[in-house]
Structure formats: structure tokens, C-alpha cells
Amino acid sequence: MSNVRRRTLLAGSAALLAAPRMAHAQGAKPKVTVISQWSAGSDGLAITTLGKRFEQEGGIWEHNPVPGFTTEMMNKLRAQIIAGDPPAVSQLKGPEIAAWSKIGAVVDLDAQVKAAGYEVVVPAELARLSKPYGHWIALPIQAYRINTLFISKKAAERVGVTKLPATWAEFNTTAEKMKAAGITPVTNGGLKWDDGMKWEIALCGISPDAYRKAVMQLDAKALKGPEVLAAFRQFRKLGEWSDPGAAGQHYSTFITRYMKGEMGMLLMGGWAQGVFKQAGYQFSDYMIGPAPQDDGKVAFDLNSDEFIFWQKKQAEFQEGQKLLAKIVMAKDFGPMYSQITGSIPVRTDTDLSAAGFSDGQREAAKAMAEAVKSNRVILSLAHNMAQPNQITAAMIDVLTEFVHDNRISPEEGQKRLAEAVDNVR
Amino acid sequence: MSWRERWGSVLPHLVIWPPILISCGYVLVFSAWTVWLSFTRSTLMPDYSWADWHNYSAMLATRNWQIAYTNLFIYGTCFVLFTMAAGLLLAVLIDQRIRGENIYRAIFLYPLAVSFVVTGTVWGWLLNPSIGIQKLMHDLGWASFRFEWLIDRDMAIYTVVIAGVWQASGFAMALLLAGLRSVDADLLKAAQIDGAGPLRTYLRVVFPTIGPIFVAVLVMLLQFAIKTYDLVVALTAGGPGLASTLPTVVVYDFMFQRSELAKGSAAAVMLLGSLAFVLVPYGLYRKWKQRKAEAHA
């Protein structure tokens, strides 16, 4: 779609949105059709709760969860768009928001966002992703910190570690101690996104600036630079310290051994807290904090989910979209949603003192606020925030092959990564 | 012609042609559409730009395709060979008029009732060194037992073979057993009179007679092998790394995960193209047989 046409469409929808009285006069109850991948677990519960809230405010909520992973959800979305019947709202994230907005008409939310004063309380990176062409077309729902470190209390006691390692050097020392004591130092699994995550956490810890240049801007020099090489070296170590049976496994298969103290450290996003809780463990069973940062300052590797708003002609959907936008941008949305999923509310001015929040969430939210101020928020590669799927997948292929094949040297891995990026640039 | 007669001669056509045209047409149209798509620059949605051979050269250059295609040959050959062998062995054994045939038949056929996703998931549990058979052996005291193919870069594809053979051997067995049973009793008696032992009888008389059934089993197994997707995704997720990926996984990955419809279509066309290696000889073989039968008649 050309820019002129899109702007016309957006302008048209903005005008429609600015005329609410007409719709009310017709008596249309606000309605939304929602597509997401959150069919079960705490994600499912959270979106169900949102649905109930929507209905409390007088709307009709129709959620169609697509079982499987993000690809299945996107398949369904693509099918609906081709069929000419997009949902009113769907889950989407990162640069995919920009990509998908080019193939289907989206709603211009600028007026509502401005009225709610929303933009100032949202991290700049998220705002940028939500308005890829200058107008707000999506709203973030929750955020997660990727570069989080979890240490099993029992494993920590066995090697005499009382606080989280602050730099990679300290991490490596702790890992060596654990290995010597017969504990598997790294609890991560071996799925593709997990492998990508380990590398990106390593790079983020070494230098968020290099990460920004290499991963987010795909700067060729940075990709071939020393920080990326160091990240590959650390990544190789992380791979060697993992359970040999980790390939193809979800990290949650190791939870039992981790909590028993047979495995030591987990580098995972904040959602792991929810997983631990569901598995029956308490906060006292593990220590949580930021992953190692070599320069000692806070850096935040961001992952977030958003709702994108698709243009619908019917008044009831337009009303429904406005209502949903209002709910999502409200200050009390964050606590409602994030207490269930274990994520961090998007609004930096949210009060997290309620009992439903864990200390881990509070600490991560503080880290996010601080990183926003010092401009050290980076977007996750492995969770499809930094780059569109083509580029992400090509890079993750290199990373996952590297970590499962000791014959590839870090230098070779770096070379392959640069080549892969060049091929899909 | 009376009204009735006219109606009587038209009606068959009204009934015959729609289903045939639909089933024939759908294959042709969908295949043509995929081929066309592979020559465009489609990414998220089908698009009308022309990309020449770009998608094909891009796919051939990716490690994904290279590994997948190699794996297809390894997996295809092993899967077909072992399934055929297992099916044949089981069919021959059951053909020996043993007691409890019904039970054995049920046991060997039940995997066909199970979906590929479930097969892959369950075998994934069993072959996982940390929670499956290896762990069981360790717990039972055999600490040096090792079965880590699932996480071994070079052996992972063979775990897919194991699961596939388990699932499909019953089908091969069923076809071959029915074939064995349909061999003319007179032929067997003649062989017996000639003093041939059981092994000789099988090799010289029975197997050649049921030759066409072998071919039919081969074709069905090939079709299983080429379309294998759910099984490998559920069992190994294509891993470790990319080690056990297959062409259908690459097609799905590129078409839908990476939103590169055109590149994925190119991979699909290449996959189907390699089918020609098998189907064309088969078609020629049948033509040859037909001509032989006609010559003899």
C-alpha cells in the first residue's frame, strides 16, 4: 500500500473514531474480536480476565485463541486478512507491527493516545514500535525483561554463593565452582529461541551499545567487531555448561533438578517466575536479579506484547476498539494483567507495591524505568523485537547451530552471523 | 429421444464430471499457483512482482535447505528400507498360521491410528536422555547405558527414522500380508512338490508374485516420507540446531514463520520436483508392465 493511500485510510478512520455519538445513537454495543496465541496457562487466564473486564464495561468480547505458537496465530491472522475479515484486535509485536500494517488497514489511535497522555509514560522503544509510520496503531500490553538471572538457592548454598554475579567474569567463576561441585551450571533449554536468548544476553552484558549497533541497526562493522566475538566466546561457555540433553528441550523440563540444586543458574525472561510458581515453587527457592552487566550499569533487554488494531467498518467494532484502547491505556490495566502473567506493566508510572507483585517484578520495573532514563533499553532479538522475522530467523539459525556444534569456533560463528545478515539484508 | 431418455444420457455426465473435475482441477490449480508464487517476490502476502530465479538460488544457498535435502535422502532411504523390511518380516511371520494373529495384527496396526504429533511427542519423551529410556536405565542401575541420539547432531535424524518406522511398519505389514495370502495355492503346492523348503518357496515363488504389492507399498511409504512434518517437529524440533530439519519444515518455516511466501514456495517446488525422480520411473514401470500384459494376452 502506498504511503498516500495509507495516510488517507488512517485519516478516514481517525475521523470515524472522532464521531462516537453517532454510534451510540444507533445503540451498537461495543464489540471486539480478538486473535491471540494465549489459549492456556497464565497468559490465557490474563486475557480471559481482560475479557471479563471488557464485558463489565458493557462490551461484547470474542476471543479466538489459536493453539500453538506465534506462527500458528499469524497464520490465522493472515488467513483472516486474505479472507477480508480481520479481527478487530490481534496480538502482534516488534517490527512485525510495521510489516503487517502494510498489508491490512489499521486504525489511527493518535487522538485517543494523546487524550490519555499515554506516550509520555511509555518507554520510547515501545512507542517507536507502536507507531512505525508516525501514527499509533498498536498498544503495548505488557513488558518482560529478558536479561534476568535466576539462581537456585540450593545450588547457591552448595557452592557458597550468596548474591548474584554482577559481571560475566564473576558468572564464569561461579559456574566453574558449580561444575566442580557436580552441579550443571546452566539450566537453559535448547530450543531455537532459547539459544538466541543466551547469545543476546551475553552481548547485552558485554556492551549494550554494541548490541544496539550490531543487532538492532545491523551495522556491519559492529557485527564483525570484538564485542560480538566476545559474546560468541561467552555463548560457547554457556553452551558447554548446559545439560548435554538440553538440545530441543524446553527449559521447564529441568525445573525439578534446578530446584533440587542439581542445576544452578538460569538466564531467562521474567516469565520464568510464573512458570516456577505454577510448578509449585516459592520465591524463597531461588534468587532473581539482572543478568551480568560488565560495565555495572543497568541495561534492559526488552520483550513486549502488543495489540494491533485492524480497521473495521462496523460501528460496533469501532466502539469496541475505543473501549479496549481505553482499558489498556488506563493506569490500573498494568496491575490487573501483569499480576497474573508475571510481566511488568508498560506504564513507567505504575505503582507496584500491591501484594500480587513479586519482588522480582518490582526490581525489573525499576530497572526498566532506570534504563529508559539512561537510554539503555535494547530490543530482544530472540523474541522478535529487534528485527523482522526473516532476519531474526536467519540469525537464530546461525546461533543455534553454533551452540550445538563444538566444532564451530567463535570466529567462525561470528563470520557466519555477518554473512547470514548480509544475505537477508 | 424422449425427455426421459435425454435426461438419462445427460445425468451420468452431470454426476461424473464435477467430482473428477474438482479433484483433478484442485491438484493442477494449487500446484500451478505454488509454482507461480515461487517466481514472485511475495513475503507476507501473495504479491504480483516478478523475481525470476532469485528465490530458488536464495533457497539453495541456505544451510537450511542443504541440510534438509540431505536429510530427506537419508531419512527417506532408511525409512522406506527399514519399514519395508520390518513389514515384510512381520507379514511372513504372521503368515505362518500362528495363534493369536488377531492380537498381533491389532498391535502392529494401532500406530496408524495415532497422529504424527502424538508419535513425535511420545518418542521425544522416550528418547530424551534426561527423562526417558536412558534415565530409566540409569535409575535401574545400569549407569553406563547411553542412548543420546536425540541430542546428537549426527544421529538426530535417525531418531526420526525410528519413530517413522514404528508408525508405518504396520501398514506395510498389512499390505504385504494380504498379498502373501492372495498367492495362488496351486503355485505353493507345486513348489512343495518340487521339494523347495520354506525359504526357497518365499524367495523364488511368493515374492516375485507379489512384486506389484512391493511397489505399491514403496509408493505409499515415499508419500509418507516426503510429507513428514509434524513428526519431526514434535520429536526434535528440527534440532539440535538444524541437524534434523526436513524440506517440509523448511517450507513451513520460510512460508509462514519468516513470512517469505515466495521463498517457501520455491522450496516446495524443489521438493515436489525431486518426487519426479521416483514417480517418473514408477510411471514408466507401469507402462512397461501394461505393454507386457498386452503382449502376452
Added chain:
Amino acid sequence: MPSRIALSRLAIHATLIAFAAFWLVPLLVVALNALRSTEDIAHAGVIGLPHELMWSNFRETWSSYCISQHCDGIQPYFWNSMRMVIPATIVSTLLGALNGYSLSLWRFRGDNVVFGIITLGVFLPEQIRLVPWVIVLRDLGLFNTISGLVMIHIVQGLSFTTLFCRNYYVSIPQDLLKAARIDGAGFFRIFWRIVLPLSPPILIVTVIWQFTGIWNEYLYGVTFTAGEQQPVTAALIALSARLSDAPQYGEQSAAVLLAAAPTLLVYLFGGRYFLRGLTAGAVK
């Protein structure tokens, strides 16, 4: 001194029992796990005996497990699958018989080519057919309906059913048809009076094959239906593909057994006929 025959029979039985044991392992593991609690499986590995029989796994999975907003277990999805699979199986079988009859006994020019093309459909991977089907369903106005999904399965199933039926019907002697035609029987008379009565073996094969294939299908079921109308395979995936929770092995195993029950029963009771019909099916 055991005779050679007795020894060889022993060897045959031993081999068969060994194979049978290997074949049964996955079923046993799933059945045992369905009766164990998830914590037990997570601690002690996937191969083990239940400490106590958790029949509740079955009950919960069937009627109270929560999939999105609805905590009705997999039961509604199970019936959705039934509603979809039964019509699709019946129609594709009947049309396949018709096609097979037309292509083998009521010859016309180019019928071998047509048969070849239809058979080629058997080899098409489902991934490449996804987007074309979306376009077709959209143009027919059947998107997101069970009828649309049924139609997809019928058309795709026709490749297999035509293949099976046609190969079976070529063995019907031409004399039979000639005699009937001389007696004045037309297309339908012959189909009804001669061909169909001879068909049960191959029809059973087709029904079993189609029922199993459509019941176990996942990709189309998820893409072409929404929410409450999804088939049971979608519910199974919802149970296992969870990013925010640890795998629920116990419930998963129970769900797998419940979802596989229909097809398992079909093979249990229809296996004998499956065997009989197959030989006539794909030969030649």
C-alpha cells in the same frame, strides 16, 4: 528332543513377541503416564509406574480443563471433530467410489491422465495448500465455518479415495458390465446393482483411512475454524504448547488417549477388514 519344527515355531513366536513388546512401549508409557500425576512424572521421568491411580487426569481433561475462556475440557472439541470428520469421511468415500467407477469402468479419453493427476494430489504437502484454500474459501463465503473445513477435507480426501477405489474396481470383470449393458442398464443401474455391492472391502479401507487422516489433522483444523468450533487436535496442542507453564505430562497423556480413542477403536474393530480390503486396493 524338540523337533526342528517346534524350534522354528518357538523362534517365530519369540520374534513376534519381541516386536510386539517394542510396538506396545509408547502406548504403555502414555497409558501409565495418564494415570500418574504431573509432579511424579517431572521428578521420576516419563517411564514409570503410577504411585496412585490418578483417574482424575481423565476426568479433568475431559470436562474441566480450561482452554481460553471455557473450562469444559476437551469434550466440546471432541464433538466438533466428530461433527466434521463423519460427514467428510462419508462424502469423500462415496465420491471416491463414484470417481473410481467412472475412471475404471466407464472409460473416456484421457482417463488415465486424469487419474494420474488426481493421484498426484496424494503427494502435495499440506503447507503449500494453505493459502490457496484461504482464497477459495473466501470466494465461496465459507471461511471460518465447519462446512468449509469439511469441504476441504472432502476435496483433499478424494485423491486417496479415488486411488483406492479405482484400483479396486479395475479388477471387476468387464463381462459383468457388458452383460448388464446388453440388458439395458445405464450408468447408475450398474453402479447401484453391480459395483456397490462388490465394494464393501474397499469402502471400509477408505472409511478407516479417511476417518483417521481427518481426525488427526491439525493445520487446517486450526486455521479454518475459530474458538469454540476447533477440532480436538487443536485442544491437544493447546494443552502441550505452553510458553508460560511447565509441561503437564499427566493431563497431556490423558488427553492423548482420549483424543486417540476413536481412531484406536476404529483400527481395533476394523483392522481385519482393513487388511482384507487393502490387497485389492493398491495393487497393480
